[in-house]
Every structure is written in C-alpha cells, then in structure tokens.
Amino acid sequence: MFDKSVYIARRKALASKISSGIILLPGNNEAPCNYAGNTYPFRQDSTFLYYFGLDKPDLAAVIDADSGEEILFGNDVDMDDIIWMGPQPLFADEAASVGVDKSAPRAKVADCVKAALKKSRKVHILPPYREDTRNELCELLGLKLAELKSAVSVELIRAVVSQRLIKEPCEIAEIDKACNLGYAMHYTAMQMMKPGMSEQQLVGILEGVCLSEGYMTSFATILSQHGETLHNHCHSDILTAGKLCVIDAGAELGSHYASDFTRTWPVSGKFTERQKEIYTIVSTANQYALDAARPGITYRDVHLGASKIILQGLSNLGLVKGDIEEMCAAGVQGLFMPHGLGHNMGLDVHDMENLGENYVGYDDDQERAKQLGLGSLRMARKLVPGQVITDEPGIYFIPALIEKWKKEGTNAHYVNFSALENYYNFGGIRLEDDLLITASGARLLGSKRLPITVRQVENAMRNN
Ligand SMILES: [Mn+2]
CATH class of the missing domain: 3.40.350.10 (Creatinase/prolidase N-terminal domain)
Structure with missing residues (x-):
C-alpha cells in the first residue's frame, strides 16, 4: 500500500x-x-x-x-x-x-x-x-x-x-520490482532448462521463483514447444533438443503491479541455422519497437513498423514476395503475427481490460482495424510519458491458418505457400519486454534485460 x-x-x-x-x-x-x-x-x-x-x-x-x-x-x-x-x-x-x-x-x-x-x-x-x-x-x-x-x-x-494510464513514480517503482522478479523467473527457468525434463517441471521451477517470494504470477504461464499456439497452457511435452520453447510469464507483487516477459529459448542451448534466421527477425522487430517508442508516435504506427521488419525478413528468406508497403497494407503480416505488438500494463497485466479495450488502448480519433493481427492490437494510442506498455512481436507458423489462406487464395500473390510447408514443424517465436514511455523515448522496465540476441542467449545457456 x-x-x-x-x-x-x-x-x-x-x-x-x-x-x-x-x-x-x-x-x-x-x-x-x-x-x-x-x-x-x-x-x-x-x-x-x-x-x-x-x-x-x-x-x-x-x-x-x-x-x-x-x-x-x-x-x-x-x-x-x-x-x-x-x-x-x-x-x-x-x-x-x-x-x-x-x-x-x-x-x-x-x-x-x-x-x-x-x-x-x-x-x-x-x-x-x-x-x-x-x-x-x-x-x-x-x-x-x-x-x-x-x-x-x-x-x-x-x-x-x-x-x-499514466503511471506515477510510486507505481513505476513497483513495476520495476515486478519486472526484476519476472527476470528472475525467466532466467532461472532458462538456466534449468534441459532436454528430457517435462515442460511442466519447468513451469514449476519458474512459478516457484515467484511463489517463494510470496507472490503470484500475473496470468496463467505459457510455456510450450508448440509456440505457434499463442496461448498454450498445455505443458505435457518433454523438452527435446532441437526445439524452441516459448515462455510467456510474469510476476504480480503484493501491491498487484505486474510484469510480463516472453522469451523463446533453444532447448539445447543452441539455435539451428533456420531458427536463427527467424529468431533474428523477431529480435530486430522487438528492438525496433524499443527504439521507435517515444511520446507523440502512435503505437499503431510502431506495430506497423515492426510488421514491415517482419515482412522484410520473411521476404529475404523467400517466404513472402512483393513490395513491403503493399504487403503491410494488405495485412500479409497477420499470417505470421496474428496479434498486436503490445498492451498497456499496470495493476492488471492487460491494464484496465475490464473497462473496455478500445477506451484503454485507442484515442478518440482512432478506429480499430478489422484485419487479422492489427485488429487484435490492444494498444494503438499516441504515446505519452508515464505509459507502461509491452513490446512483443512474434513470428508463428500455424499450419491450419496457412492452409486456410492457401485454400481461400488469401494474399496468394504475396505468400510463398509451397516454401512455407517446410516450416509446418517450426513452432513459433515471441520476444516480449516491458517499456516505460519517458519524456524523450522509452526505457526497459526492470534493472536487467533478459538475454535477447542470438549471441546473448547462446552465451547465457552455454553451461546448460
Ligand atoms: Mn503481454
């Protein structure tokens, strides 16, 4: 209190x-x-x-x-x-x-x-x-x-x-603390991750870090090698070398301020070349949002900027083809990131969602899109200092969704459906940090950032 x-x-x-x-x-x-x-x-x-x-x-x-x-x-x-x-x-x-x-x-x-x-x-x-x-x-x-x-x-x-919406200094101090605990949860899970253990064991380790401090998690933990299922609460698989494990989890302090981080770790501690390619696109989009977020820009525009980075990266790999701006306007990125770039965070992990997402995440002159992905953007507002938001781009290969687009011919001239067939077993990648909008830009919440570049991740996991 x-x-x-x-x-x-x-x-x-x-x-x-x-x-x-x-x-x-x-x-x-x-x-x-x-x-x-x-x-x-x-x-x-x-x-x-x-x-x-x-x-x-x-x-x-x-x-x-x-x-x-x-x-x-x-x-x-x-x-x-x-x-x-x-x-x-x-x-x-x-x-x-x-x-x-x-x-x-x-x-x-x-x-x-x-x-x-x-x-x-x-x-x-x-x-x-x-x-x-x-x-x-x-x-x-x-x-x-x-x-x-x-x-x-x-x-x-x-x-x-x-x-x-505008956090006071006393609230920001609490969110920083919640992020520090979130860091400890994720870092511990990353260090304890080993092929052969079950996903559920790792959930227990991660949530135990939070529980040992007397606190609860800020939402039901997502921990899965099937990262292509965005909110996967099934933890029954055995961790297997060569796979990626998405962990999206946060802490909620006694004051009830929340944190919400996502990392995608290679179970063996080393990425395959193909994983590295997709991972790097997502980490670049995450870093772009951190650099671009500042007072005066709308988070809708940051979402679209991150979407273009994703399209460019996928285009470089031959998975999509065409003009990046045109593809973005057509919503091709929704096939790979069918969610928004982020949401407000505070006393609720999706702050004030009970009051109505559009009142919380949209300015009066903004209308919510209907497009897949952009339509799920919870936070589109023009940013102001004191706002706390998440930065969580992702790339997912969802076979059922890809098959649907292929069958219905959705954006068929932009998407290389045959090349995508090689990615049906890939899973998904999401990377999420929590940002505070400052007077001149944005800063990461919490005193340390979880490893995020390929090199940082492989370094941190080298003794696993
Ligand atoms: Mn989130």
Missing part, C-alpha cells in the same frame, strides 16, 4: 473529472472454487485498489462527485472471524489508513445509493466482470441484468482510464 496521500490525491482528481452524481466502486469478494469455504486466491478489483488501496474482500466505496464526500463500506470482524483469522484491525482504522474519514457497515451502501437515486442523481458505475458484482449492482440500482450494460458510465470509464 502507498502512503495515504497518494490515494487522497487520486480520489480528488477523479471527483473533479466527473460532472455530477456519485461514483460507486464495489471491491471484489471471495470467489468459491468448489464450496464457499474453499476459495480461489483473493484478488481485489484493480480500480478499487487504485483509489482505496485496501486489499481485502467485501468492501465498497462511494465518492460524491459534487460534495467530494467519500465513504468506505465494510464490516468489523466478529468473534467467529477472530477464532479463525486472529485479531483484525477495526474497519474505521483501515479506512483512515487510506485517508477516508467516513466508514459504515457494508450493507449500508444500499441506503447511500437509494438516497442518491431518490434525488435523481446519477450513479456512476464501471462495467462489472464478476457475477456477484453484477447481481449486487442490479439490486442496488433496481435494474434487470440485461439493463446493466447501458447503465455503465462512459464518463467514469474515461476518467479512470485517464488517470490509471
């Missing part, structure tokens, strides 16, 4: 951005796994954390945008809780610790909302993503489930995005 002055300032800024009415922010509650008493690890709602810092279930908050009044709703523990959980602080003291003077029992939020509705005041809510929150909001606002979507406040979404 940060100093209470941080939360006070954030709430004051939020209230000033909302024209009138009350802002209702429910926290998350426990999510049962198989019965009520056996829960998934608790995860507080990130927007609630951002404004109120309190990391425990069954809380809600209201900010009055007109008067500036703030109330936190939560319960004091009873003897039954103390028996199982030990002594707990008084809720009023917890509220005071984040600069909120007024607190009330959790159930009283209903009275507060009712009073506002009675005076025909606007109640601003964010899009709920959990069933319990949906149900509570319906009950509080007197709405049917189908009516809830239109009750969401775009004004509030825009206000929250405008604040959370």
